[in-house]
Amino acid sequence: MGTVRVLGLTSVPGGNAALLAISHPGGNSLLAAWWDGTRWTVSAPVTAAGVRALGFGPGGSAWLLLGGSRAETIAGAGSTWRALPPVPAGTKVLAPPGMGTLAPGTGGSYDALAVAGSRLTVWRLAGGAWGKVQQISVPVQYGSSG
Numbered sequence: 001m002g003t004v005r006v007l008g009l010t011s012v013p014g015g016n017a018a019l020l021a022i023s024h025p026g027g028n029s030l031l032a033a034w035w036d037g038t039r040w041t042v043s044a045p046v047t048a049a050g051v052r053a054l055g056f057g058p059g060g061s062a063w064l065l066l067g068g069s070r071a072e073t074i075a076g077a078g079s080t081w082r083a084l085p086p087v088p089a090g091t092k093v094l095a096p097p098g099m100g101t102l103a104p105g106t107g108g109s110y111d112a113l114a115v116a117g118s119r120l121t122v123w124r125l126a127g128g129a130w131g132k133v134q135q136i137s138v139p140v141q142y143g144s145s146g
Contacts, residue, residue: 010056017060017076021048032062034077046072046081057096063110065091073110088123088130090114 002024009018015035022029022045029045050067057063060076069086071094087094095111112123112130122134 007051008054008056008062012056012060012076015060017056017062019054019056019062019064021051030064030072032060032074032081034060036077041077043074044080053093055094055096061096063094063096065094071110071112084110084125085128085130087112088114088121090116090121091123 002022005021005023007019007021007030009016012034015037017035018033020031020033020042022031028048030048030051031045032043033040034042046064048064048066049070051064052067053065055063061074063071063073065071065087069089069091071084071087071091072081073084073094073096074081091112091114093113095113097109109125111133112125114121114123118138118140120136120138121132122136123130124133
């Protein structure tokens, strides 16, 4: 027997979107689910190896950062999971297209936000590869927290 956990929930036009974790004897899987005001529909499962971060985008889209630099995205109800190329080192979050990221551009692909110390690097997925589009040094006053 397995268990289901809700990892995230968000409102979308006309309903809701959720990310679910399924634990079962054969391993762990993740599903996306959408409520259209009448019923829930779910995606096919994607194998989960350590969820590091997750989030939602426009229209019920969702993304997952998994162990081993893996990332998976799904465009919304009725679509299938799509594996992204391995994310750049230090990636902490993905910014879906149309979310107004720090690096302005065409808005047609995911951005990966990676951090190292006080440096934020924004990478954009284009043509099947991640390319650096912006780097910001964030002023941090070490020792100022207490």
